Amino acid sequence: MPSRTLFPMLIIFGGLPGTGKTSIARELARQIAAVFLRIDSIEHAIRESGRAREPLDDAGYRIAYAVAEDNLRVGHTVISDCVNPWAITRDAYLAVAKRAQVPAVEVEITCSDPAEHQRRVENREPDIAGFELPSWPDVVSRDYHDWQSEHIVIDTAGQSIEQSVSHLRKALSEKLSLPW
Secondary structure (H helix, E strand, O other): OOOOOOOOOEEEEEOOOOOOHHHHHHHHHHHHOOEEEEHHHHHHHHHHOOOOOOOOOOHHHHHHHHHHHHHHHOOOOEEEEOOOOOHHHHHHHHHHHHHHOOOEEEEEEEOOOHHHHHHHHHHOOOOOOOOOOOOHHHHHOOOOOOOOOOOEEEEOOOOOHHHHHHHHHHHHHHHHOOOO
């Protein structure tokens, strides 16, 4: 049975596609019974609605901010899963936590082994029907800015999802004094 967190918080994931971000965020959400918000699912639903204009710009992120804030205000822990490529998107999530008066923790998922990262990107299958995954050239050319804020970094190179989640839970526990 999943363990419950003792208080609501916002866990803000970021990182390039193929680093293991979604798998880790999903498993952590399952373990602690948190609300799991995935930008890919939101943006895909917008496109599938037939009412989307391309490009989506920040529409998916704005929806995620609103849903995150609603859930934080009713006492849920929320895990946001998205690339979060720029400080502006990460700062917007921090503003959500501030408005909801809950702690926020930023988590960057990386894969320091370029060959492993490329293999993951090139061999993964979409888990959303009809979703088109980015190619390796798309990933390496992405406009992704280094993080300047204090955050937890989980390097997934050579680690399983279970190991990565265990490391993350330990880091979260130390940062927030959680009894995990």
